[in-house]
Amino acid sequence: MAPGLATLDLRDAETTSTPSNGASALAEPIDRRLIVHPAADPAFVEQYRRLGAALHQAQRHDGIRSVMIASAVEAEGKTLSATNLALVLSRSFNKRVLLVDGDLRKPAVHELLQIANDVGLSDLLRRPGSRLPAHAVSPTLSVITGGQHEPDPIGLLAGDAAFQFLAETRDDYDWVVVDTPPVMLFPDAGLFAARLDACVMVVRAATTASPVAVQAAAAIGVSRILGVVLNRAEPMDIAGGYGYGQYGYRRRAASRRRAWWRSGAR
Numbered sequence: 580m581a582p583g584l585a586t587l588d589l590r591d592a593e594t595t596s597t598p599s600n601g602a603s604a605l606a607e608p609i610d611r612r613l614i615v616h617p618a619a620d621p622a623f624v625e626q627y628r629r630l631g632a633a634l635h636q637a638q639r640h641d642g643i644r645s646v647m648i649a650s651a652v653e654a655e656g657k658t659l660s661a662t663n664l665a666l667v668l669s670r671s672f673n674k675r676v677l678l679v680d681g682d683l684r685k686p687a688v689h690e691l692l693q694i695a696n697d698v699g700l701s702d703l704l705r706r707p708g709s710r711l712p713a714h715a716v717s718p719t720l721s722v723i724t725g726g727q728h729e730p731d732p733i734g735l736l737a738g739d740a741a742f743q744f745l746a747e748t749r750d751d752y753d754w755v756v757v758d759t760p761p762v763m764l765f766p767d768a769g770l771f772a773a774r775l776d777a778c779v780m781v782v783r784a785a786t787t788a789s790p791v792a793v794q795a796a797a798a799i800g801v802s803r804i805l806g807v808v809l810n811r812a813e814p815m816d817i818a819g820g821y822g823y824g825q826y827g828y829r830r831r832a833a834s835r836r837r838a839w840w841r842s843g844a845r
């Protein structure tokens with residue numbers, strides 16, 4: 580396990596009520612699927628570092644600072660990938676990162692990080708100019724959760740408040756990482772695509788039909804896509820099986836838990 584990736588230091592959210600005993604907002608042990616979990620699969624962690632490195636390079640060359648995580652349908656691994664990417668950029672690359680739950684239909688980042696969701700993006704967009712409802716999860720990672728349920732988020736996401744929010748946070752942070760709803764089901768991701776610098780597509784190996792993934796990529800705009808996370812792939816499907824598992828990191832029953840990063844879709 581790499582130094583600096585051992586713990587997720589959950590601090591009190593700026594706008595979240597602090598328990599009277601001063602305890603952290605963290606109620607349960609961190610999720611095992613997060614790269615900061617002490618027992619995280621090293622190969623899994625390594626793939627997120629590769630993704631972080633690719634984005635770091637894209638920032639150096641093209642000035643990219645805001646990125647959305649998208650996929651065709653649900654349960655492909657967008658929320659997990661967005662959260663792990665935000666963690667790796669903030670921890671391994673020591674950047675100031677804002678993770679935004681842009682899935683206002685089914686917000687899930689707060690569940691994964693086990694932080695409160697009493698106020699979040701939907702509330703901010705309803706009340707432009709109010710204080711940024713950011714949870715300081717670590718010294719370098721802030722999180723804006725989805726907020727109160729919004730049955731029809733298009734009005735909010737298409738409005739000036741969303742435009743202003745994304746423009747301002749892009750200036751204020753080194754990276755803004757936005758989790759989004761499925762491209763093929765809702766127009767929300769398209770609205771984010773028009774206002775963010777780049778997109779990382781997540782494709783769930785073996786379940787998402789390639790025409791569906793291709794259609795989703797076209798809907799986002801292929802030129803916006805930095806690369807693809809092939810999630811839940813078998814190592815034997817990738818490069819003839821010469822994954823990290825071949826070099827002494829193999830763990831039992833971990834094979835379907837990998838995410839593989841491929842850049843250069845554009």
Ligand SMILES: Nc1ncnc2c1ncn2[C@@H]1O[C@H](COP(=O)(O)OP(=O)(O)O)[C@@H](O)[C@H]1O
Pocket residue numbers: 612650652653654655656657658659660687810811835836837838
């Ligand atoms: N590589 C992976 N290994 C283990 N569990 C995963 C992996 N990718 C996703 N999951 C799990 O699958 C479920 C769906 O993932 P999620 O990130 O919520 O998908 P989406 O945001 O695309 O709907 C979650 O329970 C998530 O933790």
Ligand SMILES: [Mg+2]
Pocket residue numbers: 657658659682687758759
């Ligand atoms: Mg999700």
